[in-house]
Amino acid sequence: MFRDEMSSQARPPLDGLAQEVLTRGRRARRVRTAKIASAALAAAGLAGVALVAPAAASGHPGATGWKAAAKSAGPIRPATQTAPTGGANAVPAAEILTTASSQAHDIPQPPGSKAPTSPRAILAELLRLLPPGATSHYAFYGLGAQTYLDGASGPGMIRIFLYKGSLNPDACTSAVPPDMTRACSTLPSGATVLTTRISDNCVEPLAVDVDHGNGTVVQVDVARCLAWNGHSNPPTHMAITAAQALRIAANPAWGATQMDATLVRDAASRFAGVPEGN
Numbered sequence: 001m002f003r004d005e006m007s008s009q010a011r012p013p014l015d016g017l018a019q020e021v022l023t024r025g026r027r028a029r030r031v032r033t034a035k036i037a038s039a040a041l042a043a044a045g046l047a048g049v050a051l052v053a054p055a056a057a058s059g060h061p062g063a064t065g066w067k068a069a070a071k072s073a074g075p076i077r078p079a080t081q082t083a084p085t086g087g088a089n090a091v092p093a094a095e096i097l098t099t100a101s102s103q104a105h106d107i108p109q110p111p112g113s114k115a116p117t118s119p120r121a122i123l124a125e126l127l128r129l130l131p132p133g134a135t136s137h138y139a140f141y142g143l144g145a146q147t148y149l150d151g152a153s154g155p156g157m158i159r160i161f162l163y164k165g166s167l168n169p170d171a172c173t174s175a176v177p178p179d180m181t182r183a184c185s186t187l188p189s190g191a192t193v194l195t196t197r198i199s200d201n202c203v204e205p206l207a208v209d210v211d212h213g214n215g216t217v218v219q220v221d222v223a224r225c226l227a228w229n230g231h232s233n234p235p236t237h238m239a240i241t242a243a244q245a246l247r248i249a250a251n252p253a254w255g256a257t258q259m260d261a262t263l264v265r266d267a268a269s270r271f272a273g274v275p276e277g278n
Helices: 002-007 017-051 053-057 119-129 242-249 261-270
Strands: 114-116 134-140 144-151 154-164 180-186 192-198 206-213 216-222 258-260
Touching (some): 119 134, 206 242
Antiparallel strands (some): 144 154
């Protein structure tokens, strides 16, 4: 009876579903890779203590960051949100983050009272930094946020994520899939910038990462499509340029651990009803 009943129902549309599923699968795979890499780093640290206890007792062994050599294996995006590999085939590449934090302060936060960083505070700061235009479709993704920006070419999607860690120095020299390019540069402050472009991923065709130092990496994703609507990711134009994304990612207000206390407090009530993204 169940089979007879279901056979009369229309099949759901699948257009665009494959890409969304692949994107989510890659994120989940890289999260697992990041956890494994973190465990490996911790085990290596314990082994180092056993071998050179006197040296370890004098300070933190193996300071890391873009200019240091600490690495992990596997292509991932930082922490809870990971960089897409761009294609379906796995290609060896260095992860763009290392879980260890650089002690440098290449982009120090402004002074003042601070409070624990929240996704609502991230959204509030992002909206403040965007060029003029109506915004909508707010959502949270862990320690990240989403908005649409309605410009001259219609609405475009922007996502931002804050991660604890440092950019991996091998990210620009490792092999990448044929549909991906990476470029590294340095801001006048000394902060490292990693720009990733993926030709076959409309959700993350452009990702700009800035290492603020002292354990904060900011990533801005500029999409060529809108969020999954249950049937597809509707195509659209990029809402901001790569230069605008860089200015947002390099903003001194960002902190993976803490941000301005007033901003955090006001955003908590302003965006109380914003849902988690899917």
